Amino acid sequence: MASSLLGNSPTDRTTPIHWLGWMLLTSVRTVGDAAIFTSTVALGLATRRSRSAILWPIFYEIGCRSMPVILITGGFIGMVLAVQSFDQLAAIGLQSRLGSVVNVSLVKELGPVLAATMLAGRVGSAMAAEIGTMKVTEQIDALQALGANPVMFLVCPRFLACVLLIPALTLLADGIGMLSGWYLSVQVLGISSHLYWFYSDSYITSLDIISGVIKSIFFGGAIALVACHRGFHCSSGAEGVGRAATEAFVCSFILVLAMDFLLGVFFIQLQHLLPSLRSPLL
Amino acid sequence: MSENFTPPDESSPIIELRGCSRGFGAMQVLRDISLNVYRGETLVLIGESGCGKSVTTKLLANLLEPSSGEVFWNGQPVSQMSAEQMRKDRLKLGYLFQGGAMFDSLSVYENVVFGLRENRKMSEADMREIAFTRLREVGLPASAAQKFPSELSGGMRKRAALARALAMSPEIIIYDEPTTGLDPIMSDVINELILQARSARPVTSIVVTHDMTTVKRVATRVVMLFPLARLPQNESQIIFEGTAEQAFNHPDERVHDFVHGISGKRLQELFAA
Numbered sequence A: 001m002a003s004s005l006l007g008n009s010p011t012d013r014t015t016p017i018h019w020l021g022w023m024l025l026t027s028v029r030t031v032g033d034a035a036i037f038t039s040t041v042a043l044g045l046a047t048r049r050s051r052s053a054i055l056w057p058i059f060y061e062i063g064c065r066s067m068p069v070i071l072i073t074g075g076f077i078g079m080v081l082a083v084q085s086f087d088q089l090a091a092i093g094l095q096s097r098l099g100s101v102v103n104v105s106l107v108k109e110l111g112p113v114l115a116a117t118m119l120a121g122r123v124g125s126a127m128a129a130e131i132g133t134m135k136v137t138e139q140i141d142a143l144q145a146l147g148a149n150p151v152m153f154l155v156c157p158r159f160l161a162c163v164l165l166i167p168a169l170t171l172l173a174d175g176i177g178m179l180s181g182w183y184l185s186v187q188v189l190g191i192s193s194h195l196y197w198f199y200s201d202s203y204i205t206s207l208d209i210i211s212g213v214i215k216s217i218f219f220g221g222a223i224a225l226v227a228c229h230r231g232f233h234c235s236s237g238a239e240g241v242g243r244a245a246t247e248a249f250v251c252s253f254i255l256v257l258a259m260d261f262l263l264g265v266f267f268i269q270l271q272h273l274l275p276s277l278r279s280p281l282l
Numbered sequence B: 001m002s003e004n005f006t007p008p009d010e011s012s013p014i015i016e017l018r019g020c021s022r023g024f025g026a027m028q029v030l031r032d033i034s035l036n037v038y039r040g041e042t043l044v045l046i047g048e049s050g051c052g053k054s055v056t057t058k059l060l061a062n063l064l065e066p067s068s069g070e071v072f073w074n075g076q077p078v079s080q081m082s083a084e085q086m087r088k089d090r091l092k093l094g095y096l097f098q099g100g101a102m103f104d105s106l107s108v109y110e111n112v113v114f115g116l117r118e119n120r121k122m123s124e125a126d127m128r129e130i131a132f133t134r135l136r137e138v139g140l141p142a143s144a145a146q147k148f149p150s151e152l153s154g155g156m157r158k159r160a161a162l163a164r165a166l167a168m169s170p171e172i173i174i175y176d177e178p179t180t181g182l183d184p185i186m187s188d189v190i191n192e193l194i195l196q197a198r199s200a201r202p203v204t205s206i207v208v209t210h211d212m213t214t215v216k217r218v219a220t221r222v223v224m225l226f227p228l229a230r231l232p233q234n235e236s237q238i239i240f241e242g243t244a245e246q247a248f249n250h251p252d253e254r255v256h257d258f259v260h261g262i263s264g265k266r267l268q269e270l271f272a273a
Helices: A016-047 A052-062 A064-091 A095-136 A139-145 A150-188 A193-203 A206-232 A237-273 B053-060 B083-090 B108-119 B124-137 B142-146 B154-167 B184-200 B212-218 B244-248 B253-260 B264-272
Strands: B013-024 B027-038 B042-046 B068-073 B093-096 B172-176 B204-208 B221-225 B238-242
Touching: A016 A150, A016 A206, A052 A064, A052 A095, A052 A150, A064 A095, A064 A150, A095 A139, A095 A150, A095 A193, A095 A206, A095 A237, A139 A150, A139 B093, A150 A193, A150 A206, A206 A237, B013 B053, B027 B053, B027 B204, B027 B238, B042 B053, B042 B212, B053 B172, B053 B204, B093 B154, B108 B124, B108 B142, B108 B154, B124 B142, B124 B154, B124 B184, B154 B184, B184 B204, B184 B212, B204 B212, B212 B244, B221 B244, B238 B244, B238 B253, B244 B253, B253 B264
Parallel strands: B042 B204, B042 B221, B093 B172, B172 B204
Antiparallel strands: B013 B027, B013 B068, B221 B238
């Protein structure tokens, strides 16, 4: 009776109240399940070391094979920022400060978020689809039957790869964005190279770089956990796998943006509390 | 149900399902199933598609948890086992999945030694010895070891999966539709391998199949499940338990029609629906 009132099954969702009950139950169940999943991964990381034969191919797939897409998008973002900011700065006679606008935006926000978005799209969806396919084809059951813990075997190496490599990919996106922004500003828009770097150096603080890297660590962990969790809860058939991949991207992207906001607020507060962190980079 | 049938060692079921039910969402698949698997026997589960045979084997292997009821391994309830004990006990059980469930990203050799690498501290040479012995036993050439599952035919993939299941020298082997999708010759090869696995070592086998040739060749006991959707409320879902011969001569129309492949009544039901 209780389960019927709460709309525990799809056929029970006949009235708005039942539908609301079903939504509530599903949400609570998903959050609880995600929490258990995360704690299992944490336990796995703390108690068992993944074999290098399993780790390296995943590191290669997530790290090396993401580099081209990070380089291309990072390059374009740097140039877009320069083009878009130039006119507005020129209108108030501050076009020489273009380097600070481009590089601060890149290091604090766009580098980490861009790298995370690319990874959510390229790696997160692929991880969800791969694990989902393994579930549908009973490979996850086979892992269990052969005495391996599927979460530790499939999730821990992917979590480690995302957490360790997204910071590197973020720094790469920052670097290529700075260079492409510099190229466009100096070669096309006629800004002095010296002023471009001088103002960049004046405005970027060590905390900006560190906060970007710390953010990217959180983003990497969130992408890996969401993608693997969706894969493990994939429903049967090709449609189920496709849905898991889409959900992995959408959920991890929303989570990345929400975390970006919260961590951004946290680092601003930290900067106010510890003004010494505002010192220029060099 | 069971007529004049004496199981091999009735005193000690190696696996026991006691009053187990299992559903997925709103759909109930198994209702109050009680089933014993005895040491040394070859139990064959038959029944229409969707009647819950594969779910039953997954409950037996504790790859699924029952929504109610209890599963016992060697008399011990699995719900009370520690994770470590569960992992160790599960290694006594080999599982040949319906589609093989070979790990796509690993070679056949890596698939076969997977369980050994994860659970036994063995040298690579020892693992290699076991892997190639098992591959030879299932009739696969040594050259197949370096191939990936996607490069194998359906029959080869199933045999490779059987080699993987045998690599850990399990006490119990579960075969989920081992001959489905294979040609008659390859089906016969698989049936022969099931018999060989049984004669080579003291093993308990549980076979899920729709193939009556397999039933005749390998079964020491047959259990037939019936789909819950068409079962009267107070009738057991196990509608037959006995030998293969008893199954083929059973008076119950549902058992008779199934084992002889007669669609008559079912066809009428489908058209009426």
